[in-house]
Amino acid sequence: MANAQDSTDQETAATYPDDFWTEAESPVYPRGAVMSEDKLFVVDSDAPGVWTVPWPANKAAKPERYVTGSRYLRKTMSRPFSATPHPEGGVLVGDSATREIYHVTPNADAPGGQDAKPLNGGFLGIPMALAVSPDGKTIYVGDAERRATFALPIEGGEPELVVRVNARGLVFDEQGTLYAVTPDAEAVIKINVAEKTSEPVVTDRPYGFPGGIAWHDGTGFVSDVYGKCIWQFTADGKTEKWFEEDLLLGPVGLSATADAVIVSDPKAKQVYRIDRESKEVTKLFAD
Known part of the structure; x- marks a missing residue:
């Protein structure tokens, strides 16, 4: 008669075939x-999962796979579109394939x-976009299917509009x-999450096709996928082109610090650090 461990092993093997994970x-x-404090998380839709390089970063490093998605259609994280650090460790991943948000933490003994x-x-x-509230209690989600922004508790639950x-x-x-x-x-658009109201900031479609947004100390940044550039904006709605170089082929994800803007470019298969003062560019993925 098989013991409980044998049954668990058989179930795992049946649930996760050898080629299940990318x-x-x-x-x-x-x-x-x-x-995060010590990592730059980079979500990848085609090599499904999340990659990392050490942070702070001022030179290229070989990316390490932190989250592994499935190679199987509509299975766990087989088509992730968004990621952000979890306040208690690990990373939150928004997956279009399973219509799900996952809290992922490393565990060498798990599938x-x-x-x-x-x-x-x-x-x-x-779930195209994720952000965690400053108090670490709530996840905010941009749902591209419903064209709306939702919230759910950090520990999980049914999202509310x-x-x-x-x-x-x-x-x-x-x-x-x-924002x-x-x-x-x-x-x-800026959103008052307490009152569940919104107010336009930048209007009249100045960007070709915006892909990502970042904010630091009074200044916002928007990546323009079609325009192949990065814009900056202020809370009163003023916006202007901030960076445009041939190396940008289709910039999407953005983050900002006091001294740099970090942008991922899936067409270039690269992540760049752009110095806010000198505009000097550093590749963060080693070739």
């Missing part, structure tokens, strides 16, 4: 870039070398205001 050795389509806890029960459509804003990128400012970038005529 075996990509380097990023293929790095579309996100967000920092795929990780624990991946689903948080919303498949309620969402396409916050505002009808089609967020493709989300970021909090220093005062706790949530969203959208593909619509109102390109940047």
Whole structure:
């Protein structure tokens, strides 16, 4: 008679065939870039998962795979679009394939070398953008399918509608205001999460196709996928082109610090650090 451990092993083997998880050795389509205290997380839709390089970073390093997605259609993290650090460790991953947000932490003994806890029960459509509230208690999600922004507890639960804003990128400012970038005529919108209200900031569609948003100390940044550039904006709605070089082929994910803007470019298969003062560019993925 098989013991409990044998049964568990058989179930695991049946649930996760040998080729269930991707075996990509380097990023293929790095579309996100967000920092934790010691890592830069880069979500990849085509080599499904999340890659990391040490942070702070001022030179290129070989990316390491932190989250591994499935190679199987519509299985765990087989098509992730967004990621952000979890305040208690690990990373939150928004997966369009399973309509899910996962809290992923490394675990060498688990399938795929990780624990991946689903948080919303498949309620969402396409979680294109994620942001965690400054107090670390709430996840905000831009759902591209419902063209709306939702919230759910950090420990998981059914998402609640916050505002009808089609967020493709989300970021909090220093005062706790949530900024969203959208593909619509109102390109940047600020959201009062407490009152569940929104107000346009940048209007009249100045960007070709915005892909990501970042904020630091009173200044916002937007990546322009079609324009192949990065814009900056202020809370009063003024916006201007900030960086445009031939090396940008289709910039998407953004993060910002006091001295740099970090941008992922899936077409270039690269993540760049751009100095805010000199505009000097550093590749963060080693060739």
